[in-house]
Amino acid sequence: MHARIDQLLSLRDGEPVDAATSSHVEGCTRCREALAGLERRTHALRELPQLDAPDGSWQRIRDAMERPAARIDYRRTFAVAASVIAVLSISIAFIAGRENAAIVATPDELPLVIEVPQLVARSQQLEGLLEVLPARPRVERVSTAATIDTIEERIQWLDFQLSSAPDVVLNEEQRRQLWSERVMLMDSLVKVRYAEAGRMSF
Amino acid sequence: MLYSDGNEIAPELIRRAANGDASAHETIFRAYQRPVYSLIRRLVARPAVADDLFQEVFVEILRSIGDYTGQGAFGGWVRSIAVSKCLMYLRSPWHRSLHWLDADEDGEAAQQPDGAATPERQVMLHADLERAMEALPALTRSVVWLHDVEGYTHGEIARLMGRTTSFSKSQLARAHARLRELLDSTRESVPCMPVSTNC
Numbered sequence: 582m583h584a585r586i587d588q589l590l591s592l593r594d595g596e597p598v599d600a601a602t603s604s605h606v607e608g609c610t611r612c613r614e615a616l617a618g619l620e621r622r623t624h625a626l627r628e629l630p631q632l633d634a635p636d637g638s639w640q641r642i643r644d645a646m647e648r649p650a651a652r653i654d655y656r657r658t659f660a661v662a663a664s665v666i667a668v669l670s671i672s673i674a675f676i677a678g679r680e681n682a683a684i685v686a687t688p689d690e691l692p693l694v695i696e697v698p699q700l701v702a703r704s705q706q707l708e709g710l711l712e713v714l715p716a717r718p719r720v721e722r723v724s725t726a727a728t729i730d731t732i733e734e735r736i737q738w739l740d741f742q743l744s745s746a747p748d749v750v751l752n753e754e755q756r757r758q759l760w761s762e763r764v765m766l767m768d769s770l771v772k773v774r775y776a777e778a779g780r781m782s783f
Numbered sequence: 784m785l786y787s788d789g790n791e792i793a794p795e796l797i798r799r800a801a802n803g804d805a806s807a808h809e810t811i812f813r814a815y816q817r818p819v820y821s822l823i824r825r826l827v828a829r830p831a832v833a834d835d836l837f838q839e840v841f842v843e844i845l846r847s848i849g850d851y852t853g854q855g856a857f858g859g860w861v862r863s864i865a866v867s868k869c870l871m872y873l874r875s876p877w878h879r880s881l882h883w884l885d886a887d888e889d890g891e892a893a894q895q896p897d898g899a900a901t902p903e904r905q906v907m908l909h910a911d912l913e914r915a916m917e918a919l920p921a922l923t924r925s926v927v928w929l930h931d932v933e934g935y936t937h938g939e940i941a942r943l944m945g946r947t948t949s950f951s952k953s954q955l956a957r958a959h960a961r962l963r964e965l966l967d968s969t970r971e972s973v974p975c976m977p978v979s980t981n982c
Contacts (some may be wrong), residue, residue, distance in 0.1 A: 626912065638820075
């Protein structure tokens with residue numbers, strides 16, 4: 582039995598692989614070639630030449646910089662935004678709950694202090710739910726569209742904060758709070774989208 | 784690695800940029816425009832979208848440069864903004880609604896076999912690889928690039944994408960299987976040229 586590609590990738594990356602696979606690859610020409618091919622491709626990817634930005638980019642960026650920023654100081658607006666989102670989420674949960682209360686658990690159903698891995702898992706679970714929902718309709722209520730956009734923007738902002746973590750060095754509590762808010766927003770988003778999908782079907 | 788090639792910016796320049804110094808902004812733009820644009824183009828295949836994202840990323844970098852704490856490499860901070868913006872776009876309903884336009888499953892395969900690396904051949908190989916990468920679904924392509932080129936771990940990719948580590952691993956495996964298929968099939972598809980005769 583030849584090595585699977587995921588096993589070859591583990592070998593390429595120096596990750597642990599079971600001894601049987603490892604010794605098979607050592608003695609198998611086909612697997613060794615496949616592994617060498619993976620290494621060649623990875624090397625080739627790293628060697629791809631860099632691309633030049635389009636002409637006039639700097640001028641366009643300067644022009645954009647001169648326009649007032651929508652959100653300049655995230656930290657200053659954090660408290661205000663969090664309050665607005667909290668109120669919005671409660672309203673959405675109430676409205677969506679009326680239309681279908683059983684679709685997902687509300688944050689209230691979760692334990693009081695939830696650790697980051699659980700929050701990440703919950704967030705992933707909600708992402709999965711979102712993916713199976715039908716696409717947003719081309720025509721939708723302005724209020725619904727605005728609500729969804731607001732929630733998505735906020736989630737994007739949280740993702741930005743979380744993805745900058747290696748550089749910004751968030752402590753565990755800060756990460757927990759960000760993930761907690763992400764779960765709450767994802768939960769609201771699923772509810773609104775689900776309610777919208779329900780309306781579409783009528 | 785796009786950001787560890789001696790491209791680091793002096794702290795004094797970063798301070799000046801944070802204080803709104805236009806020439807410092809431009810210096811930072813000049814230093815990072817190629818790696819940032821290349822990264823965006825590799826994650827987001829559609830050039831028009833990549834151009835817009837490129838502008839957004841730099842506006843964000845220059846506007847929020849005061850938030851850079853000096854912990855970690857400046858290049859890494861720049862990269863995290865670019866990656867984050869691209870993934871936001873790939874997750875957005877706008878991108879998903881356009882997704883059917885992507886040649887995800889039926890992308891054209893590369894057209895040149897492996898061989899000696901003459902400059903011309905090298906250019907062809909790069910073009911083949913770029914085309915094969917563009918034929919991958921957007922998220923799969925992002926996983927390959929972030930893991931194999933940018934050095935992100937599967938755990939970091941999972942967190943960025945709000946998915947699991949096994950999602951990242953399986954996407955990487957699928958991507959390499961597909962890349963191999965695309966690149967190998969081109970060897971077979973090289974047309975046989977009739978041997979000319981003296982007739």
